[in-house]
Amino acid sequence: SAPGLYGGTRNVATCDVEKQITALTADPAKNKAFASVQGIAPAAVPGYLRSLTPVQLQMDTRVTNHGYKNGAPTSYQAVLQAGTAVLVDNRGVPRVRCACGNPLLPMVPQQGTPKPTGDSWPGFRQSNVVVVLPSVTVVNVFIMYDPRNGDWFSRQRGDEGADDEKTEPPPNVIKPPPSPNT
Template identity: 70%
Template sequence: MAMIGLAVVAAVVLTVVLTRPDGTKESRGEVLLQAAGKSGPDPFTESTARDDDTPPSATPLPSSSASANVTRGVDGSAPGLYGGTRKVGACDVEKQVDALGQDPAKNKAFASVLGIDAAAVPAYLRALTPVQLRMDARVTNHGYRDGAPTAYQAVLQAGTAVLVDDRGVPRVRCACGNPLLPPVAQRSTPKRTGDAWPGYRSSDVVFVAPATHVVNVFVMYDPKSGKWFERDKGDTGTGDKETQPPVNQPSPSPSLSLSSSPSSSPSSPSPSTSPSASESASPSASSPSSEQEQPPEYRSPETPPSPGAY
């Protein structure tokens, strides 16, 4: 059954390159490797992750001849992309709501990263779904220092507890309460900092691309029981239902590519804010650039983006 899960995930992997609309790569930077159980630099809140078990090994991907600065993407609706324990939410959502609610400055900074009003944070968090990553995943992480969010590129270890939105995209890392955005491109192969975990391979790192439709039900895998279950969007686990292993899932079109938001200016790339070489060190305190603040758009080159597209 576990092998079926690996096959399903592999079936929805596509090769993409993180580029700007004009085809040029983003500025050179660093990528911090963040183990599942560590809070990392400048956390927004204390951990709200519920499952402290040893993280599972990352799901291996088919070999690829792509260059080192090419990151493969997985559709946010892919069965088996996420896992966890049936009937147990990977994150304590109410604890996260309370932690931010007790610090208005952090709450405002958190909201600014995600582009929502500070007053909307509780409802926003409660609409997300708690899950665990089953693959090492690239994201733009955000710490909190000197009253402002600090953006940096990171790889989250498989087993990391996250809250995902209705397109399957990670939006909060529960070990630190940090808001997350999709990754931004690097000019060349990024320098890895932090501590790699056993089984880490850069070729197995993916990013989560937003599903083209709202994901009302996430099909997840429970590594403890070896069984599959379904979790409704926004449910913390109480309504989980056992299901059969998914089969014959369609693969995404290989023509899909990840590009910067149409609102970003292709002529003025902003450098990524890079953390220091130690996981315990703090990233640069500069505010996220406009390109980091805007979620990338996931689209087919044949289909022009519509106004207000993701």
């Protein structure tokens, strides 16, 4: 629920929820796998996706990401780059990666020192990675930063940007760094 944790472009959705729904309903096995990760019934997936809010990560964020193999979901720890489009739930927790539709869950603590795999990006620093904890209360309005024009705006929970409103910068919030994807 922290102002500035998420950003995006005012009045523009960062994720096409209806496209996600179409892809999942066209493949019942993937829909079932997606639903199992989120702990919902397969028939509830469209309503669940429509209840989420499209945002962009403003900081590199650690999550449990999921893939799909042999008819079942697979899970792995991942860091999503700042600028990644995700759908967040009513507690502000990332639940879907928009580019691929992968379900997301909170990160799982690891024993020992994690071994990085894959490519990192310019500016990646393990010490700057954040973990999103669920808000204690339901988030009805997300206060977001628009890196394209340096403005702040509010987005209603579940809205895709049509009702975004410009707002004053929150007090005591340091402006997030420019998104690498803008």
